[in-house]
Amino acid sequence: MKIYWIKAQAPRRVLALIKHLGIEAQCIELDLMGGGLKTPAYTALNPNRKVPTLVDGESVLWESSAIMAYLCIKQGSDMWPAHEPAEQVEVLRWLSWNDQHWASAVAPFYFEHVVKATFHIGEPDQAEMTAAIPALEKFAAVLNQHLEGREFVACNRLTIADFQLASMACEWRHSQMPFEDYPNVVRWLDGLMRLPAWADPWPATAAEKAGALA
Ligand SMILES: N[C@@H](CCC(=O)N[C@@H](CS)C(=O)NCC(=O)O)C(=O)O
Structure with a gap:
């Protein structure tokens, strides 16, 4: 594979x-x-x-x-709850919500800080992030309310929905995403970071491999 x-x-x-x-x-x-x-x-x-x-x-x-x-x-x-239709619907709801709403709400912050730094394409633009705050707050409030009393996004256990929703939001501190008023979102993201595979999912990059050989 x-x-x-x-x-x-x-x-x-x-x-x-x-x-x-x-x-x-x-x-x-x-x-x-x-x-x-x-x-x-x-x-x-x-x-x-x-x-x-x-x-x-x-x-x-x-x-x-x-x-x-x-x-x-x-x-x-x-x-992925392959054998439980009701659970599939639950996971699907959050995958869809991510792709339609949450991803575009967190993306400006992630792009300005993480993408630009990773690919050396410029400095963060503060105005872009300021303009993105209202949309982020709107959807962060939805997620924060949903996560009240919950450890995970769906099915009371870790699912692919958690990985889908957290892939940009996990960089929130570094990316100036204003999550301070959304404690359930922060708790959920911090909990995922305790999974070793989530905290460090990356295989060695080509640059790292070249450095190891030098
Ligand atoms: N909805 C797609 C998104 C794929 C996507 O946008 N990948 C980005 C990296 S996060 C990419 O390949 N960017 C390179 C480019 O657009 O040139 C998925 O979930 O796989």
């Missing part, structure tokens, strides 16, 4: 799941800035030219939530 990745939030979900479930996979890092996502060979696997992409024998899959569900089914993990 191969997973194509770069050091970014959507691959983070899949890499964390692989590590958490102890799945054997060849993790292939692509060179974003060097055009690694735009080669004909990679475009044939993922016409979106995005990561992550999973290749498992004849199966090729993109979209991190679908990849996570595939891996859980293959591994027999209830982090």
